[in-house]
Amino acid sequence: MRRREAVVALATLTLAARAQAQVQGSRRPGQMIIPFAAGASADGVARVVAAGLGPRLDRNFVADNRPGAGGTLGLSVLARSPADGSVLGTGATGAVVINPHTPDGQSFEPLRQLAPVARIADIPLVIIAGSGTGLKTLQDVVARSKSDRAGLSYGTTGTNSAQHLAMVTLAQATGANLIHVPYRGSAPAVTDVLAGTLPLASVDLTSAQAHIQAGTVVPLAVTGPQRSKLAPSVPTVAEAAVPGYSVTAWMGLFGPAGLPEAMREQISRATSEVVADPETERALLSVSAEPSFLDHADFARFLADESARWKRVLGTMGKVE
Template sequence: MKILSTRFSARALASAALALCAFAATAQPFPSRPVTLVVPFAPGASADGIARIVGRELSTALGQPVVVDNKPGGGGATGLIGVAKSAPDGYTIGMGATGAIVVNPNLPDAAPLKPQEQLAPVAKVADIPLVLVAGAKTGLRDLRGFIEKARATPEGTSYGTTGQYTAQHLAGELLASMAKLKLVAVPYRGSGPAVTDLLGGQLPVAVVDLTSAYPHIKSGALVALGVTSATRSAVAPEIPTIAEGGVPGYSATAWMGLFAPVKAPPEAIEKLAGAIQAVVAKPEVQSQIVGLAAEPRYLGPAGFKSFIHAESDKWAGVIASIPAPQK
């Protein structure tokens, strides 16, 4: 009996020691070790560049290393699925963008990611300016002229996009709906090829990212009809918004933000959000983000969550109105 009692006491002491160690680990203030930032895009892309700027500065703000881990695939969903399945302790976060968060979940063949159920919004970081642009050979000079010409073309006006259900495509479909136009989407593999056909006269207009079009807009080879955001772009403040140009209330924004697993501790999310807010407020960080043709645009956890709900509802309605692609 004495031997059993001794063994039991030893086991009890060992268990108590482990429990104390676990308690000590959880009692440490967040963060007490490195944070992993999953970027679901390939290295070298503008989204990757923004994530690395934020990650570097966030490391300084948190006092712990922030390790960027690129996991591209699935239109930005693959890496976020990994984030959703990670330990909900705040030490794994991910960069999410418009497509994976509010567009893809509304598609019939959606990836197995349910952002509003599996991910906790931490902070919105940046907006990605898009622009409706016309080739100089079209003779178009502003949005009103384009709308008049499109309404006088009953068979429909072609416009270039960066692919089916991308932010560029949906921005065009929203314009068609709000301005009561018949627009025919022509998918390209990115903004670059669409801009090439605009310059060559094979395509009248396109919705592309401002980065690809802006040099040609400045040279006069392309004509900017309007940016798709609700406010003018800091990258090109001389270009009016589509809402200003004649479609009141129009807004179609591409954006990026940070997410944690849905059950991450609220105190960890608040700590991350506060650090990100301080980072995005830095003038040198803002200039670096603008240098990548994006715009710093912070929203905290609650505001970002409401924004995502509204965006998802908006794009669900637009997607439902688009005829299914021909197979």
């Protein structure tokens, strides 16, 4: 784990240095609010985008890390910022389309208080099993969970995270008897899978990649609509067990609500150029993210669909009325 964290931190520092090297004194000031801790993969993604947008929008976007409340704290700051293009921010699945439908998250309404600008990247999620469990496929998981009255336990980054709801969706589709064990992040869940105290986990790929490569955990499936470029040999859930299944963890670019339409279009076009740049793709892959662009209009529709979907799923769990 320490090695993985060091690699992510080094990549993030490299990206930050690149951004600083591109700063020109004539550029207008800008702020990129990042609702994640410095050094995390999501922080690296945000800094890649900030570095690419700077010269295209004639701004020096300075990173402003505001972690807390599952990403909601930083987005709340963004919502109160000037809607003039000088302040942008990144947001992810949980804070934008899941948390608002939970009892603790209903005071902040991202789809009303923020202006979607572009989807920028997907964060691959993977379902893993311990090497000593004998579980080799998702079909094995479903069968064993049904044969054992106690079911099979799985770890995630926490209740109502994308990792958790990916497993809830899998259980609903297959009838598997899966028991959730929430952790504070992917790393401790992976640690318990390695130790044999937990049979399964649904985590971000970056937390499991080194162990997959070492053969110390078994990658059962990725949750997205297609295989990950970072682990092309691992099947999707749709291939392995549930046709049509897809759960994505993504990152997007946002501004405050009221950002003028023409400005949203301009920033969205600039973002498309950033994401299409091969150097950007290499930088994103280095922090275990994959380019996945949608313009502001398509991103807004995507968010509305995702929000409605997770509201329905949470409703079946008794989390909302």
